[in-house]
Amino acid sequence: MKIKAIMVFFFTTTTPFRIALGIGLSNVYKDNSLTALIVVGLLNVCSAGLLNYMALVDLLAADFMGPKLQGNIRLQIWAYLAVLLGGSGMSVMAIWVW
Template sequence: MGLGGCILQAEYGIKMRAGLVFFFSTTTPFGIALGLALTKVYRENSPTALVVVGLLNAASAELLHYMALVELLAADFMGPRLQGSVRLQLLSFAAVLLGTGGMSVMSKWA
């Protein structure tokens, strides 16, 4: 719903909006159809399947890291409150490193 609202609010022409709406509405059904087609030939423990799953997991993790660090934290770190205090910047950087380190340690058991 959020992406659909953003498409409608964007200042694009009617052709671009129609294209975005088309791809937005067909992505999930296409993924389901592809998944159903691949269940016939998919072997869960084959080396190829393990490599593909690992690469897809890595790509997903990279997207989450990008969103967290660039989109969410950048606004906080570039704000006037943090820019005015070196001590607060150092504490914030330490908190981010401590949080990411803690998540990395927890991911060992996940």
């Protein structure tokens, strides 16, 4: 209970500061500046890395280590092929969009 109260306190005290910071930076922010492009690129990389980690480690690991999949080799092969096909499809879409 104490940790929840501390988290609520920091959220409520830092949120107005972050809003004010965003409003202040919006006046000097230039979309096409080198610094802005680097910062946006780094933030996108961090977000993509976190999403990959969540998908592969937290979500897929539970499914792949479950008794249903561990007991059936044919189902394992289909599951691995589906993951590879999905990852390949997302890579092709990323190249196509970029």
